[in-house]
Amino acid sequence: MSIDKCVTGQNIQPIPSQESFRPNDINKEEFYIKHSQLIEEVRNLCKNGPFKTLDMVDALRKLCINHHFKEEITSILKMFHTQMPYVDDYTDAQTLCDVSNRFRILRQEGYIVSADVFERFKQKDGNFKQEMAQDVKGLVALYEASQLSIEAEHILEEAAEFSSHALKDENLPFLDQDETTMVRDTLEHSYQRTPSTFKVKKFINLFFGSAISDLAKLELAIAQHLHRTEVEEISKWWKDLxxxxxxxxxxxxxxxxxxxxxxxxxxxxxxxxxxxxxxxxxxxxxxxxxxxxxxxxxxxxxxxxxxxxxxxxxxxxxxxxxxxxxxxxxxxxxxxxxxxxxxxxxxxxxxxxxxxxxxxxxxxxxxxxxxxxxxxxxxxxxxxxxxxxxxxxxxxxxxxxxxxxxxxxxxxxxxxxxxxxxxxxxxxxxxxxxxxxxxxxxxxxxxxxxxxxxxxxxxxxxxxxxxxxxxxxxxxxxxxxxxxxxxxxxxxxxxxxxxxxxxxxxxxxxxxxxxxxxxxxxxxxxxx
Structure with a gap:
C-alpha cells in the first residue's frame, strides 16, 4: 500500500504557526508523552504488512523522522533489495513512477541498483517513449531518480535531459497552478541535492492527517527549540572568544x-x-x-x-x-x-x-x-x-x-x-x-x-x-x-x-x- 493512501485528510491543510505546536513549560510533559506515543504508533505501522513499503521509508526520510526507525527501515530495505534478483519487479504493470521511485529510494539508502531498469521505457531507436512526455507524475519521479546517477550511466543522463525538457512549462500547458509549482520545485530543488530539512514543512502538509505527519510536526518543534538554544550557546561562545x-x-x-x-x-x-x-x-x-x-x-x-x-x-x-x-x-x-x-x-x-x-x-x-x-x-x-x-x-x-x-x-x-x-x-x-x-x-x-x-x-x-x-x-x-x-x-x-x-x-x-x-x-x- 502506498503511504500517500494512508493519509486520512483529503485536503491539504496549512501547518499551524510555530507557536501553536512548540513545546513550552505549560504543556511540556503532555507534548513529550504525545511524541512518544506517536513514535510507537509509527513503529507499529512499519511492522505492519501493508505499510512495510519503500513508500513508507521515503516518507519517514522526507519528514525527517527516520532516525527513530533505523531497524525498521533497514528491514524493509533489505526485504525489497533481496527480492529484486528473484522476482520480476519490472513487469508491464509497473509504471514509470513506480520504477523510478524504487530505484531512487534504494540508491539513496546506498544500495547498488542497475540503471538498466529504465531500458523498458525506451523505444527501438533508443529514445524514451514519447507517450511518457504526458505522464507528469512519472516524469517527476524519473527526474528525481536521474539525480542519483554515477559516472558513465548514460541512460540516467538521457533520463535527466528527457524529463527536464518534458517538464518545462511550455510542454505542459494543461497543469494547474499547484502542479506547475510542484514541477518547478522538483527541477530547481531535487530531493537528492536539497537539504533533507529544507522541504519538511511541505511534506508535513502533504501527509496531513496521518500519524507520521503528526509525529513530524512535533519533531520539527523539538528541532526548532534545539536550534534556538544551540545558536544562543554558539553566540555566547563567539562573544566570549x-x-x-x-x-x-x-x-x-x-x-x-x-x-x-x-x-x-x-x-x-x-x-x-x-x-x-x-x-x-x-x-x-x-x-x-x-x-x-x-x-x-x-x-x-x-x-x-x-x-x-x-x-x-x-x-x-x-x-x-x-x-x-x-x-x-x-x-x-x-x-x-x-x-x-x-x-x-x-x-x-x-x-x-x-x-x-x-x-x-x-x-x-x-x-x-x-x-x-x-x-x-x-x-x-x-x-x-x-x-x-x-x-x-x-x-x-x-x-x-x-x-x-x-x-x-x-x-x-x-x-x-x-x-x-x-x-x-x-x-x-x-x-x-x-x-x-x-x-x-x-x-x-x-x-x-x-x-x-x-x-x-x-x-x-x-x-x-x-x-x-x-x-x-x-x-x-x-x-x-x-x-x-x-x-x-x-x-x-x-x-x-x-x-x-x-x-x-x-x-x-x-x-x-x-x-x-x-x-x-x-x-x-x-x-x-
Whole structure:
C-alpha cells in the first residue's frame, strides 16, 4: 500500500504557526508523552504488512523522522533489495513512477541498483517513449531518480535531459497552478541535492492527517527549540572568544556558521557535534578573512609555520591580533579533541592538526599568488581551491565528532578514503566562485575559477564559463553519489551528514539578482 493512501485528510491543510505546536513549560510533559506515543504508533505501522513499503521509508526520510526507525527501515530495505534478483519487479504493470521511485529510494539508502531498469521505457531507436512526455507524475519521479546517477550511466543522463525538457512549462500547458509549482520545485530543488530539512514543512502538509505527519510536526518543534538554544550557546561562545572585537572587518556571523551543522547533522540527539562543528567553521571563516584581508605576506608565512609546528612558543613573532587568533585555534582544537576522547575513547588531535595545517598552507599559496601578481592555471587554482574551501577541515572534525574513529586504525579511515571530502571541496569551491555577490564588508583578494577559465579560453563568455562550472558540479555530484554507495567504510550518519552539507552549498552561495539569498532566508524561517 502506498503511504500517500494512508493519509486520512483529503485536503491539504496549512501547518499551524510555530507557536501553536512548540513545546513550552505549560504543556511540556503532555507534548513529550504525545511524541512518544506517536513514535510507537509509527513503529507499529512499519511492522505492519501493508505499510512495510519503500513508500513508507521515503516518507519517514522526507519528514525527517527516520532516525527513530533505523531497524525498521533497514528491514524493509533489505526485504525489497533481496527480492529484486528473484522476482520480476519490472513487469508491464509497473509504471514509470513506480520504477523510478524504487530505484531512487534504494540508491539513496546506498544500495547498488542497475540503471538498466529504465531500458523498458525506451523505444527501438533508443529514445524514451514519447507517450511518457504526458505522464507528469512519472516524469517527476524519473527526474528525481536521474539525480542519483554515477559516472558513465548514460541512460540516467538521457533520463535527466528527457524529463527536464518534458517538464518545462511550455510542454505542459494543461497543469494547474499547484502542479506547475510542484514541477518547478522538483527541477530547481531535487530531493537528492536539497537539504533533507529544507522541504519538511511541505511534506508535513502533504501527509496531513496521518500519524507520521503528526509525529513530524512535533519533531520539527523539538528541532526548532534545539536550534534556538544551540545558536544562543554558539553566540555566547563567539562573544566570549573575543575575536570579533579584534577583527572588525572579518565576518561576524554565528547564525550563518551554525546553518552548516544544522543542515548536516539533523538528529536532535547530536547537539554537541553540531555545536562543536560550528566552532570549527567559525575558525575557518576567521582564518580565511585573515589571509584575505588582514595579514601581510611575511606575517602569514609565520602564521602558517605556527600552525605547522603547533607550538605556542612560535606565536611571539606574530602581531597581537594574529597571535590571539592562532591561540584560539589551539585552544578550541584541543577542547574538541578532549571531548571526542571522552565520548569515543580516541584522541584525534594529530588528525585535526594536520587538517588545519593543510588549510593554512593552501591559504598561503593563494596569498603568495596574489602578492606576486601570479596568475595560476585554472587547474592549479582549482586543485589548491579544493583544500582552501575548508571542506576537508570540516569533514575531518565531523568524522571524529560522530564517533568515526575509535582507534588509530579506524581513525585512518578518513585519510585513506578522501573521495567524499574531495567532492565536497570541489562543489563548495565551484559554487563559491559562481557566487554573484561578495560577502558583506569583504574587499579581499579571492580568485575565481571562472576568471582563470575565461583567461585560458579566449572568447569564452561569462555565461559559457558558468555553464562549464555547472557541468563540473554535476559531474562531481555523480562522483559523490558513487562514494555514498555500499559498501562504505563510513557510517550512514556520517554519509548523510556529508550529503546534507553538499546540499546546503547552493543555498549559501546562489545569490539572486538583488545579491540576496532568499532561499536561505526561507530555510531559516522554517527551522527556527
Amino acid at each position: 573575543g575575536l570579533a572585537d579584534e577583527f572588525k572587518l572579518a565576518r561576524n556571523q554565528p547564525m550563518h556558521w551554525y546553518l552548516w551543522p544544522m543542515a548536516g547533522i539533523t538528529d536532535p540527539c547530536l547537539s554537541e557535534p553540531r555545536i562543536e562543528l560550528t566552532k570549527v567553521i567559525a575558525l575557518v571563516y576567521i582564518i580565511d578573512d585573515i589571509f584575505d584581508v588582514y595579514g601581510k605576506l611575511d606575517e602569514l608565512v609565520i602564521l602558517t609555520e605556527a600552525v605547522q609546528r603547533w607550538d605556542r612558543n612560535t606565536l611571539a613573532q606574530l602581531p597581537y591580533h594574529l597571535r590571539i587568533c592562532i591561540q584560539a585555534l589551539y585552544d578550541v582544537t584541543h577542547e574538541i579533541s578532549d571531548k571526542i576522547y571522552k565520548n569515543h575513547g580516541f584522541n584525534p588531535i594529530e588528525f585535526l592538526k594536520q587538517a588545519w595545517t593543510s588549510l593554512c598552507e593552501a591559504f598561503l599559496v593563494e596569498a603568495k599568488w596574489f602578492a606576486s601578481g601570479y596568475m595560476p592555471t585554472a587547474e592549479d587554482y582549482f586543485k589548491n581551491g579544493i583544500i582552501s574551501s575548508g571542506a576537508n577541515v570540516v569533514i575531518v572534525h565531523m568524522f571524529f565528532l560522530l564517533g568515526g574513529g575509535t582507534s588509530k586504525e579506524s581513525a585512518n579511515t578518513i585519510n585513506d578514503n578522501q573521495g567524499i571530502s574531495s567532492c565536497l571541496g570541489k562543489i563548495l569551491r565551484l559554487w563559491d566562485d559562481l557566487g554573484s555577490a561578495k560577502d558583506e564588508d569583504q574587499d579581499g583578494n579571492d580568485g575565481s575559477y571562472v576568471t582563470y577559465y575565461m583567461k585560458e579560453n579566449e572568447g569564452s563568455s561569462v555565461e559559457s564559463a558558468r555553464e562549464h562550472v555547472m557541468e563540473m558540479i554535476n559531474n562531481t555530484w555523480k562522483q559523490l553519489n558513487k562514494e555514498c554507495l555500499s559498501p562504505s567504510p563510513f557510517s550512514a550518519t556520517f554519509i548523510n551528514a556529508c550529503l546534507n552539507l553538499a546540499r546546503m552549498i547552493p543555498l549559501m552561495y546562489n545569490y539572486d539578482e538583488n545579491h540576496t539569498l532568499p532561499l536561505l532566508k526561507d530555510y531559516i524561517s522554517c527551522m527556527f
